Amino acid sequence: MRIRLFAVALLLSSISTCAQKTVTIEGALDKAVNSEPVLVYKPVDGRFNVFFTDTAAERTIRNGKFKLEINLSQSGFIRLQSKSLPKLYFFAEPGENIQINYQKNKDGVLELQFYGKNAGGNNLIASKQLLNNSKTDEALFQATLSKSSKLNEVVNGIDEIIKEHTTLIQRCYQNKTISAVCLAALVAETEQKAMAWIEGILLGYFHRNENIIKEIKLSESDCQELINILYKKYDPFNHRYFNTTTAFDNAHSKSELIRLGIVKGHMPHENAWGAYDKDFEQIINELSVINFAPDEVQSNFIGNALLIASVFKPMDEITYARILQKYIRRFPGSAYIALLSESFISAYMAKNQVSQAILQNNELLSFKTAENKLTVNPANGLDTITRFQSIIKNCFKGTPVFVDFWASWCSPCLAEFRYEPQLHEFLAANNIKMLYISLDNTGFRENWKKLLSNYKLDGYHYLANQQVKANAEKMFQGIPRYMLFDKDGNLVEANALRPSSAQDLYKQIKDRLK
Numbered sequence: 001m002r003i004r005l006f007a008v009a010l011l012l013s014s015i016s017t018c019a020q021k022t023v024t025i026e027g028a029l030d031k032a033v034n035s036e037p038v039l040v041y042k043p044v045d046g047r048f049n050v051f052f053t054d055t056a057a058e059r060t061i062r063n064g065k066f067k068l069e070i071n072l073s074q075s076g077f078i079r080l081q082s083k084s085l086p087k088l089y090f091f092a093e094p095g096e097n098i099q100i101n102y103q104k105n106k107d108g109v110l111e112l113q114f115y116g117k118n119a120g121g122n123n124l125i126a127s128k129q130l131l132n133n134s135k136t137d138e139a140l141f142q143a144t145l146s147k148s149s150k151l152n153e154v155v156n157g158i159d160e161i162i163k164e165h166t167t168l169i170q171r172c173y174q175n176k177t178i179s180a181v182c183l184a185a186l187v188a189e190t191e192q193k194a195m196a197w198i199e200g201i202l203l204g205y206f207h208r209n210e211n212i213i214k215e216i217k218l219s220e221s222d223c224q225e226l227i228n229i230l231y232k233k234y235d236p237f238n239h240r241y242f243n244t245t246t247a248f249d250n251a252h253s254k255s256e257l258i259r260l261g262i263v264k265g266h267m268p269h270e271n272a273w274g275a276y277d278k279d280f281e282q283i284i285n286e287l288s289v290i291n292f293a294p295d296e297v298q299s300n301f302i303g304n305a306l307l308i309a310s311v312f313k314p315m316d317e318i319t320y321a322r323i324l325q326k327y328i329r330r331f332p333g334s335a336y337i338a339l340l341s342e343s344f345i346s347a348y349m350a351k352n353q354v355s356q357a358i359l360q361n362n363e364l365l366s367f368k369t370a371e372n373k374l375t376v377n378p379a380n381g382l383d384t385i386t387r388f389q390s391i392i393k394n395c396f397k398g399t400p401v402f403v404d405f406w407a408s409w410c411s412p413c414l415a416e417f418r419y420e421p422q423l424h425e426f427l428a429a430n431n432i433k434m435l436y437i438s439l440d441n442t443g444f445r446e447n448w449k450k451l452l453s454n455y456k457l458d459g460y461h462y463l464a465n466q467q468v469k470a471n472a473e474k475m476f477q478g479i480p481r482y483m484l485f486d487k488d489g490n491l492v493e494a495n496a497l498r499p500s501s502a503q504d505l506y507k508q509i510k511d512r513l514k
Helices: 002-013 119-126 137-146 151-174 180-206 210-215 220-233 247-259 274-280 287-292 295-312 317-330 336-348 356-360 388-395 411-429 442-454 466-475 503-512
Strands: 021-028 037-041 065-072 076-081 088-092 097-104 110-116 364-368 373-377 401-406 433-438 459-463 481-485 491-493
Touching: 021 076, 037 065, 076 180, 088 097, 088 119, 088 180, 110 119, 119 151, 119 180, 137 151, 137 180, 137 210, 151 180, 151 220, 180 210, 180 220, 180 247, 247 287, 247 295, 274 287, 274 295, 274 317, 287 295, 295 317, 295 336, 295 442, 317 336, 364 442, 373 442, 388 401, 388 433, 388 459, 388 466, 401 411, 411 433, 411 503, 442 459, 491 503
Parallel strands: 021 097, 401 433, 433 459
Antiparallel strands: 021 065, 037 076, 076 088, 097 110, 364 373, 364 459, 401 481, 481 491
16 A cells, blocks of 8 residues: 555656736734634635635734735635634635725624725625525525426526626626626626525425425426526536536536436446445535536546545545545546645655544643643543533533534534634633534544634533544534533533524523523
């Protein structure tokens, strides 16, 4: 195996990168925000990347400002993330200078305003006017698919929604607040956002979701014709959609519909990726479905899957190397290979094996912002723990504990961190301990430890082992999740309010601990 690993490293190191230009991103916000890192998720050859961060481009907020310089070879969507900033993504071209101002409105809500070459389009994204508002857009398409039993009326209704939003983009272009490149990208993005909602609803229909079947008035044959009509107009396998933020999800959905026989398409000659469903199951539902996509789509999808796996590490390095070798042989021209080289060599070719103590997760950490330091706390018996309740009883005797279940891939979890400084003050004043239990994968340990300090998560921290994760999944579905235990280790609130609830949460805690 060592010879094969060396061969992969040699191949990866020989691949050259494309010519790149610098994109400058400057941000200004409340001056009280300081010393927080801004994480950058830049596109891979223009394709959206939501999990692999370029740590070399990471910057720290100083006096309410930050400045980033990143290299891009192709236009695409960039995502930024920091504890005090709203979740955001925006369009960027190589060589562009982008300014972002964060300001609180009269209601105290943080809003952002873009300036620069493509400010008009990026402000549409920021204000959630381009079918990127998950709270309302799914309901909008659900209502459109449910309002008529006539196929042509439903198709026209969908087209009208898309046109309504792309008209806003056309207006920006006419007003010269976006470039022609940005115009094409945002139109493609809007069309695929629409398809993402529609595919999700219709997949539920074809998988016999009773609630969806009750709502839709179209016959089953009309539903089948509907998705085929839409794919002729807005096909996610079309090259012009490869750089959209939903490209990977939409390609997976279409592949699933081909497998179900709902849509005509590529029929695989071999089950090339079927053997790896188990390896990727923690990050992708049925990797093998992508066998029903054309080769170029498979190349993008599997490359992205390997990139995500390099972050969350759901498999050992030998398995990863084997899959990566197959990927390189099958798609030697993939734009992902050069980037995967760095993550593979650093994360999977390290000679030192992870210690048994780390594999068993028998460390309880604590973090203090004032000292900016992670400390390992004595926690005898953690290596034998299979239930998170035992952590409370073993490590926090005689004091109430508020527990935050989270994971690095959970955006709502990360969004709640903005409200936790006030929660920490309340808990400290009432002699209540704070415990964060991460449901990330075991191999994510070093990145997990970095996030604790990045987000200034004062309190105690535990990275759940497989048994503890299984125990948690039996008790509740979905995160973020918050629980409260009394001083005797008894669970007194299994579904506490979120930190953003502020005073309502504090009252709930006091009431439960009376």
